[in-house]
Amino acid sequence: MPAYTLEELMVIEAARHINDGDVVFVGGGLPLPATTFAQRTHAPNLCFVVESGAIAPIVIPTPISISDPKLLHKAVRLGTLREVLGCLLQRGLVDVGFLGGAQIDRFANINSTVIGDYTKPAMRFPGSGGANDIASHARRLLIITRHERRRFPNRCDYVTSPGYLDGPDGRRLAGLNVTRPAITVVTDLAVLEIDPERGTLHITGLMPGVSVQQVRERTEFELDTAGVVRTVEPPTDEQVELLRDEIDPAGVYLSSKREH
Amino acid sequence: MATLRLMQARCAHKVMTLPEAVGRFVRSGISIGLGGQNIGRVAVAAAHEIIRQGHGDLTLFGCNLSISMDLLVGAGLVRRCESGTGNLERFGTAFAWRRGIENGSLEVEDYSHLAMVSRFLAGEMGLPFMPVKSLLGSDMLTHRSRSGPKKFEIVTNPWNPGEPVVLVPAVTPDVSIIHVQKADAMGNVIIEGFATHEPEMVRASHAVIVTCEELVDTDAIRLDPERTTIAYPHISAVVHQPWGAYPTSTYRYYDFDSDEIRRYQAAARAGGDTYRRYLDRAVHAVETFDEYLDQVCPAARRHDLQVAMRSMI
Numbered sequence A: 001m002p003a004y005t006l007e008e009l010m011v012i013e014a015a016r017h018i019n020d021g022d023v024v025f026v027g028g029g030l031p032l033p034a035t036t037f038a039q040r041t042h043a044p045n046l047c048f049v050v051e052s053g054a055i056a057p058i059v060i061p062t063p064i065s066i067s068d069p070k071l072l073h074k075a076v077r078l079g080t081l082r083e084v085l086g087c088l089l090q091r092g093l094v095d096v097g098f099l100g101g102a103q104i105d106r107f108a109n110i111n112s113t114v115i116g117d118y119t120k121p122a123m124r125f126p127g128s129g130g131a132n133d134i135a136s137h138a139r140r141l142l143i144i145t146r147h148e149r150r151r152f153p154n155r156c157d158y159v160t161s162p163g164y165l166d167g168p169d170g171r172r173l174a175g176l177n178v179t180r181p182a183i184t185v186v187t188d189l190a191v192l193e194i195d196p197e198r199g200t201l202h203i204t205g206l207m208p209g210v211s212v213q214q215v216r217e218r219t220e221f222e223l224d225t226a227g228v229v230r231t232v233e234p235p236t237d238e239q240v241e242l243l244r245d246e247i248d249p250a251g252v253y254l255s256s257k258r259e260h
Numbered sequence B: 001m002a003t004l005r006l007m008q009a010r011c012a013h014k015v016m017t018l019p020e021a022v023g024r025f026v027r028s029g030i031s032i033g034l035g036g037q038n039i040g041r042v043a044v045a046a047a048h049e050i051i052r053q054g055h056g057d058l059t060l061f062g063c064n065l066s067i068s069m070d071l072l073v074g075a076g077l078v079r080r081c082e083s084g085t086g087n088l089e090r091f092g093t094a095f096a097w098r099r100g101i102e103n104g105s106l107e108v109e110d111y112s113h114l115a116m117v118s119r120f121l122a123g124e125m126g127l128p129f130m131p132v133k134s135l136l137g138s139d140m141l142t143h144r145s146r147s148g149p150k151k152f153e154i155v156t157n158p159w160n161p162g163e164p165v166v167l168v169p170a171v172t173p174d175v176s177i178i179h180v181q182k183a184d185a186m187g188n189v190i191i192e193g194f195a196t197h198e199p200e201m202v203r204a205s206h207a208v209i210v211t212c213e214e215l216v217d218t219d220a221i222r223l224d225p226e227r228t229t230i231a232y233p234h235i236s237a238v239v240h241q242p243w244g245a246y247p248t249s250t251y252r253y254y255d256f257d258s259d260e261i262r263r264y265q266a267a268a269r270a271g272g273d274t275y276r277r278y279l280d281r282a283v284h285a286v287e288t289f290d291e292y293l294d295q296v297c298p299a300a301r302r303h304d305l306q307v308a309m310r311s312m313i
Helices: A006-016 A031-040 A081-090 A131-137 A170-174 A212-217 A237-247 B002-010 B018-025 B044-053 B067-074 B095-102 B113-124 B198-204 B218-223 B258-270 B272-284 B289-296 B299-312
Strands: A023-026 A047-049 A096-100 A140-144 A182-186 A190-195 A200-206 A224-231 B031-034 B058-061 B078-083 B107-110 B129-132 B153-156 B164-169 B175-183 B207-215 B237-240
Touching: A006 A031, A006 A140, A006 A182, A006 A237, A023 A031, A023 A081, A031 A096, A031 A140, A031 A237, A047 A081, A081 A131, A081 B113, A096 A131, A131 B113, A190 A224, A200 A212, B018 B044, B018 B207, B018 B237, B031 B198, B044 B067, B044 B175, B044 B207, B044 B272, B044 B289, B058 B067, B067 B078, B067 B095, B067 B258, B067 B272, B095 B258, B113 B129, B113 B164, B113 B198, B175 B198, B258 B272, B272 B289
Parallel strands: A023 A047, A023 A096, A096 A140, A140 A182, A200 A224, B031 B058, B031 B175, B058 B078, B078 B107, B175 B207, B207 B237
Antiparallel strands: A182 A190, A190 A200, B129 B164, B153 B164
């Protein structure tokens, strides 16, 4: 087996959830290298969209910001925030919304705003940005985050971006246009997906060598398993080399610590 | 302010120095719309000048607020921010902003980016509010700042009974500051690359200060008018300030400077005397933005940033 880290496989596995031709609205952080990886491999025709207004760039690795000029390379249009968040996303033309997570709860709600009291918080995070818009309007939601217990609380202190809110009908009752989106959370331990009957996350995949127990230990909320739990396919040598040598050679997003 | 804007709109020649522009249009207690996003085309030179002149008690509006906002907050000039984020992504959060929120000295109102740009859209079209379908179900509709106007209203779609729609109030900043690639003496503006929320925000504002990389002839604008992003009636002052977005990038001109952004972030994160020393050195101890540039970004470094940008086009 080639040497790879679960962090690297997390990025590669997340990329696999993007289909060639998808319109993907990409948030900051780990979604940037993962979508770039998809564009360089199985999904060369994906339409990469970022909120600054860039549509369908051919990304130069490694962008470190949503406004990094590397994200603008050979775009078909460099437009406005309203065009992409309004005319593509809210309009219903985005297939996949791709976000990194600060805190994700059992309903796949995301908190990127505060811990504690809103007007005088214990800890303040950057806030929504376009994340609330992406989670509200994308037909399918993809979330990538490292699996730490503090990142998976039973209930978010503050719901910045809606998952299923409080159950299977939460989004419909709130008035969101997309009532039951598929939501996939890819971590360095597992793949979690929304069980649409219950509106909560359950385990549908495990990283090679990781047990259900290990995932539960690093998750605050109760986590069931789907009927069939698959093992995430390990990367090929070529995929690992691509990630290390071209997508993130400077280790902006990924450390090179080997685990396998 | 509105009368002043109309006088400016009729005046054919709007070119002035940055101290003149800030001195004429910025006052304590007003609201300011900030352009740029994260590490791209942020109006840093204009923010430095506002700090030098010491206009305080400001309310700031924007989508992503980054270095220009954080500088103004860190200098103690800001009372309230309404935005989508305060964020420099891999360089960290906006630390002066975060510290202000956590210690209760800075009031914030959180919206999503689409909600903020919808507010500017209402403002630029002379409308009182705009509907959005974001925010529904989120805590942006359950938590508000302590003061300030009503944050939103939920109504039912008159054409689809039972469907909730969020109305967000128009924003019409007293002044907006943006940094762009090209402008002429009349105030016609050409933005190259992404334009973020700026077209809506600028057209919603009572006065607008534009700093630009290049001053171009109005004849050139008239030969190629479809390239004009924003026409002159919306613009109050044009300042020729090359590198006015430094250390953030300006598309087609120069890349961002990671070293100076990191120096700023280190100072902002440390706060206290460390931050005061940064402001003293970068802003108060110099008379112009060009002096700051000469200190922190010598010609060879500037050349490298220009080459780096060209290689990515």
